[in-house]
Amino acid sequence: xxxxxxxxxxxxxxxxxxxxxxxxxxxxxxxxxxxxxxxxxxxxxxxxxxxxxxxxxxxxxxxxxxxxxxxxxxxxxxxxxxxxxxxxxxxxxxxxxxxxxxxxxxxxxxxxxxxxxxxxxxxxxxxxxxxxxxxxxxxxxxxxxxxxxxxxxxxxxxxxxxxxxxxxx
Amino acid sequence: xxxxxxxxxxxxxxxxxxxxxxxxxxxxxxxxxxxxxxxxxxxxxxxxxxxxxxxxxxxxxxxxxxxxxxxxxxxxxxxxxxxxxxxxxxxxxxxxxxxxxxxxxxxxxxxxxxxxxxxxxxxxxxxxxxxxxxxxxxxxxxxxxxxxxxxxxxxxxxxxxxxxxxxxxxxxxxxxxxxxxxxxxxxxxxxxxxxxxxxxxxxxxxxxxxxxxxxxxxxxxxxxxxxxxxxxxxxxxxxxxxxxxxxxxxxxxxxxxxxxxxxxxxxxxxxxxxxxxxxxxxxxxxxxxxxxxxxxxxxxxxxxxxxxxxxxxxxxxxxxxxxxxxxxxxxxxxxxxxxxxxxxxxxxxxxxxxxxxxxxxxxxxxxxxxxxxxxxxxxxxxxxxxxxxxxxxxxxxxxxxxxxxxxxxxxxxxxxxxx
Numbered sequence: 001x002x003x004x005x006x007x008x009x010x011x012x013x014x015x016x017x018x019x020x021x022x023x024x025x026x027x028x029x030x031x032x033x034x035x036x037x038x039x040x041x042x043x044x045x046x047x048x049x050x051x052x053x054x055x056x057x058x059x060x061x062x063x064x065x066x067x068x069x070x071x072x073x074x075x076x077x078x079x080x081x082x083x084x085x086x087x088x089x090x091x092x093x094x095x096x097x098x099x100x101x102x103x104x105x106x107x108x109x110x111x112x113x114x115x116x117x118x119x120x121x122x123x124x125x126x127x128x129x130x131x132x133x134x135x136x137x138x139x140x141x142x143x144x145x146x147x148x149x150x151x152x153x154x155x156x157x158x159x160x161x162x163x164x165x166x167x168x169x
Numbered sequence: 170x171x172x173x174x175x176x177x178x179x180x181x182x183x184x185x186x187x188x189x190x191x192x193x194x195x196x197x198x199x200x201x202x203x204x205x206x207x208x209x210x211x212x213x214x215x216x217x218x219x220x221x222x223x224x225x226x227x228x229x230x231x232x233x234x235x236x237x238x239x240x241x242x243x244x245x246x247x248x249x250x251x252x253x254x255x256x257x258x259x260x261x262x263x264x265x266x267x268x269x270x271x272x273x274x275x276x277x278x279x280x281x282x283x284x285x286x287x288x289x290x291x292x293x294x295x296x297x298x299x300x301x302x303x304x305x306x307x308x309x310x311x312x313x314x315x316x317x318x319x320x321x322x323x324x325x326x327x328x329x330x331x332x333x334x335x336x337x338x339x340x341x342x343x344x345x346x347x348x349x350x351x352x353x354x355x356x357x358x359x360x361x362x363x364x365x366x367x368x369x370x371x372x373x374x375x376x377x378x379x380x381x382x383x384x385x386x387x388x389x390x391x392x393x394x395x396x397x398x399x400x401x402x403x404x405x406x407x408x409x410x411x412x413x414x415x416x417x418x419x420x421x422x423x424x425x426x427x428x429x430x431x432x433x434x435x436x437x438x439x440x441x442x443x444x445x446x447x448x449x450x451x452x453x454x455x456x457x458x459x460x461x462x463x464x465x466x467x468x469x470x471x472x473x474x475x476x477x478x479x480x481x482x483x484x485x486x487x488x489x490x491x492x493x494x495x496x497x498x499x500x501x502x503x504x505x506x507x508x509x510x511x512x513x514x515x516x517x518x519x520x521x522x523x524x525x526x527x528x529x530x531x532x533x534x535x536x537x538x539x540x541x542x543x544x545x546x547x548x549x550x551x552x553x554x555x556x557x558x559x560x561x562x563x564x565x566x567x568x569x570x571x572x573x574x575x576x577x578x579x580x581x582x583x584x585x586x587x588x
Contacts, residue, residue, distance in 0.1 A: 028519045028520065028521070029282050029283065029285065029519060029521055030282075031282075031520075031521060031522065033520070054409070055409060055412065056412050057412065057522075057524065057531060057533060057550065058522065058524075058531075058533050058535070058548075058550035060535055060548040060550065061548075062520075062535075062537055062545075062546045062548075063546070074520075074522075074535065076522050076533065076535075076550075080409075080425060080430075083430045083431050085522075085524075087520075087522065106410065106412065107410050107411050107558070108410060108411040108412025108413070108555060108558060109412075110558055111554060111555065111557070111558050112554075112555070115554075119246075132239075133238065133239060134238065134239040134242040134587060134588075135239060135242065136239070143244060143247055144246065144247055146250075146545075148247075150247060150248070150250075150251050
């Protein structure tokens, strides 16, 4: 992990390249997080990749309801040579949840980005195959959002299929 | 989508429409060949779970394979948001059902990091013993079922014989054979009982011999060798770009193992080696996992020899339940017990990503706390889910029989993929 100073240095370096890109830094429990402008996610990840953080360990979403902007996408980057991790976080509003896809840089982001789209409704521009991955293709809503109710969905049998979700209309 | 028919069961057209984004092609290739789309699964013995593969074949050669997943999606991450922290442990254990100790370790580690909680050394060692037993158990299931895919049915019985012994040990320490809920936030549930140690010692004495026997059965078998050697290799660079970790990456020669690179739970106290392959074909994948069984045995032996004395769980009463006998005499213990059981403990706000080395690669748990007694978000970066993306580049332009062997050697667990 970069220490708090290292994180600030990295953030400053990224700000020098693009003044608008970094919105803030968080250093919590020894883990470094960069809060980035949603429009500059691709550029920031590209610069971090060339700095050595070339392995995308994980990509996941998070709903910060009721805070705004609600939806967050977190990129856990890893530098395998210095065993160093850094988190890049971008927050988007629910009315226009769009981010640039990073599949061109990290082909391993393919499934995780689809999962974030499926669960949170964040659309990744430039993703080759942006559709649901875990939920059925005709599913409505994004279940991992905090305002999506838990339970209450009937189990589908032949006898109640007509009354099921998405069919009743 | 509202295009369903209004009476009776949906027509085949409806199904087609739902899956319209899947290319179902039958295009002529040249004069004599045509591409055939073949559906494998979702229920197929060779897919190791409810995995569906849409393969595009030219004769017997796989030109493209598209995994379709989500058949056992149970919304575990969503369920976890509705449970107190300590009640999440049995829920996340059910994701990757062959690596339950790893799931609970990743989750407990993340919560402990958020709480800045020290885990007593004895608990760390007990965790290591159970994690490594679980790794052997997971590899045994993989070896047995993979051999089954290659047509060697006896391997399955031998592997499950040893697996039973591990499950007996789990039953001794926690009362359960699977999904044991042995790891708690702050330590482990109970100390190991009397009789556990001699039984474990007998097992680790026996296990290397058994692994030798597996090797003798498989590695002199012409059919196994022909189906594994040189089939479906994938180089390091491609694997790293696809975020693949674990034995698949190590088989291609990259010695990346979080137990060594970023030790957690006292893994730096033990001496062990990281088996690596050379070319990254199916044979290397088999060899790496097989060699890991010996290394895990070594770790267990060292952990058992050096098992420190002391408490098996943290004495922080705000997190761990007070011992049973205190409840009869101490009012404070009773209050703590009541608060923990009814509400659970509160975790200071923050986010943390806690990666560990699972049997299939990096298993990371992301936990966000908003200060309440329930997590605001739990996400598992499951290695099977990420590694599955490497299936298409691996099997492209090889025979369909190699697809089955490769899928077996990738060792996907669908419970972990779909969560």
